[in-house]
Amino acid sequence: xxxxxxxxxxxxxxxxxxxxxxxxxxxxxxxWPQVTVPEDITFALAWQQPAGIWQQFPNxxxxxxxxxxxxxxxxDVDLPTDTPIVRLVDPLLAQSMFEYxxxxxMGILRDFDVYETQQMGGLWQSHTPTLSQHCTVGIMGLGxxxxxxxxxxxxxxxxxxxxxxxPKQIEGVTAYSGDAQLPQFLQQTQILVCLLPLTAQTRDxxxxxxxxQLPRPAYLINVARGAHLVEADLLxxxxxxxxxxxxxxxxxxxxLPPTHPFWAHPKIRVTPHSSxxxxxxxxxxxxxxxxxxxxxxxxxxxxxxxxxGY
Numbered sequence: 001x002x003x004x005x006x007x008x009x010x011x012x013x014x015x016x017x018x019x020x021x022x023x024x025x026x027x028x029x030x031x032w033p034q035v036t037v038p039e040d041i042t043f044a045l046a047w048q049q050p051a052g053i054w055q056q057f058p059n060x061x062x063x064x065x066x067x068x069x070x071x072x073x074x075x076d077v078d079l080p081t082d083t084p085i086v087r088l089v090d091p092l093l094a095q096s097m098f099e100y101x102x103x104x105x106m107g108i109l110r111d112f113d114v115y116e117t118q119q120m121g122g123l124w125q126s127h128t129p130t131l132s133q134h135c136t137v138g139i140m141g142l143g144x145x146x147x148x149x150x151x152x153x154x155x156x157x158x159x160x161x162x163x164x165x166x167p168k169q170i171e172g173v174t175a176y177s178g179d180a181q182l183p184q185f186l187q188q189t190q191i192l193v194c195l196l197p198l199t200a201q202t203r204d205x206x207x208x209x210x211x212x213q214l215p216r217p218a219y220l221i222n223v224a225r226g227a228h229l230v231e232a233d234l235l236x237x238x239x240x241x242x243x244x245x246x247x248x249x250x251x252x253x254x255x256l257p258p259t260h261p262f263w264a265h266p267k268i269r270v271t272p273h274s275s276x277x278x279x280x281x282x283x284x285x286x287x288x289x290x291x292x293x294x295x296x297x298x299x300x301x302x303x304x305x306x307x308x309g310y
Contacts, residue, residue, distance in 0.1 A: 003291055006032040006046040006053065007066060016045070019280035024288045043291045047072065054078050062086060062294035064287055067278045068093060068145060070304050071198040071225060085304040086290050088283045094148040097195075097276035101149050101221060102156070104247045104269075105191055108219050109135055113245050117266065132157035138189025140205075141196035141224060142168045142175060143310065145276070149195065161185055165201070186213040191221065198225040199309035208233035208242075217244035223275040226251035231262070238267050249275040 003020065005013055013031050020029055028040070032053070035041065041057040047066035054060060055078060063073055064086045073085050107113065111127045118125060137153055139146050142164040153160050154172035161174045163185040168175045176185040186192075192214060196202045206222065206229040220243055222229055231252065237243045245267040251260075254273055262268050290301050304310060 001042045001295060002028040002030050002037070002040040003287075004030050004032060004035065004041045004044040004046075004057070006044055006049045008032070008050060009048050016280045016284075019284040020288060022281075023284040024291075027288065027291070043294050045287060049073075049076065051076075052078050054080065054083075062290065062300065064088065064290060067276070068143075069198070069225065070310065071227075074304070074306065074309055081306070084294070084300055085306070086300050087302050087304055087310075088278060088286060089144055089302045090278065090283050090286070092279045092282045093276050094145050097145050097223065098149045098152045100223065100249070100271075100275035101193055102152070104221050105135075105137060105153070105158070105193075108191055108245075113267070113269070133159060135159065135190055136161060136188050137191045137193060138163065138185055139193045139195060140164075140185075141194065142170065143195070143197065146193075146195040149193070161188060182210075183213055186210065187215065189214055189218065191219045194220070194222045194224045194228055196224050196228060197310035198227055201309075203227050204230050206230060206234070208236055211237040211242050212240075214242065216242055218242065219244050220246040220248075222246070223249045226254065234268075235261065235265070238265070243267070245269070247271070249273055 005016055007013060017029055017031065020027060030041065038056045039059055042059050042061045044060060044063045045066060046063055060083055062084045063079065065073060065088060068087050068089065070085055070087050073079060109132065110129050114127060136159040139150050139160065139162045142150065142162045146162065147170055150160050150162050150170055150173045160172065161176065162168065162170065163176045163182060165177065167177045194206060211233065234246060247269045248262065249271045250273055256262060256270060262270055286301060293300050
């Protein structure tokens with residue numbers, strides 16, 4: 001029985017191999033495409049897997065994502081529908097995501113984007129900062145990452161509202177749910193953070209109609225998936241003054257093409273999908289546990305619902 005690691009865009013997977021081997025010294029590990037006996041593969045850890053890859057492994061029992069996102073697996077038509085999918089849930093992942101969002105929010109609060117522009121023009125001019133309690137941060141997506149981030153921002157003194165498809169209860173957070181309550185959520189959100197899972201319902205949700213409902217000028221932070229955002233609509237919203245700016249960590253095409261207009265736009269900050277990077281040592285025990293459970297037929301940890309998409 002062999003665990004297969006599939007991540008063709010990662011140049012070095014030795015840290016992942018070492019973390020898994022440290023956790024389970026007897027574990028047989030293969031790294032795609034170096035697979036000698038495809039029939040031995042029963043569990044896979046995958047990210048941006050090549051098309052058609054699963055047809056090689058007739059005894060595959062479970063596939064785990066490298067992180068919290070699983071859209072790359074749910075959208076893979078070659079992955080048998082009866083093959084369970086699991087995601088990784090890790091406190092370090094949540095803390096890393098929160099730190100990225102907090103840095104972006106604090107920069108907006110203290111006008112760092114304005115000062116960067118002024119610096120380019122040699123302009124010395126101070127601005128009265130907004131206090132955290134006078135700033136409403138709205139989080140779309142109240143799963144593990146969204147809930148953790150919301151709770152941490154509340155402790156920093158921010159007024160935090162949240163929105164999800166189904167009702168949630170989070171201490172200190174006003175939570176809205178469903179299409180009917182989305183406008184109420186948007187109308188008070190000054191800084192919008194997208195942490196939604198990518199599903200058929202959430203694809204293209206960050207469009208001009210939604211952005212126009214935010215109080216002006218609002219700010220957008222997208223750390224979920226590039227396909228949530230209609231890119232042309234973001235540019236239109238910035239030109240129309242609906243938004244003060246945007247901080248984007250995820251894109252429809254990654255890496256972001258060198259000629260993409262986001263690179264040079266003065267109101268857009270681009271980071272290379274670095275908001276939250278999975279720590280191999282932290283999640284290795286979870287991966288190994290799911291590997292062992294998949295071999296015995298025991299209930300899996302953090303199994304994904306294919307119908308919900310998360």
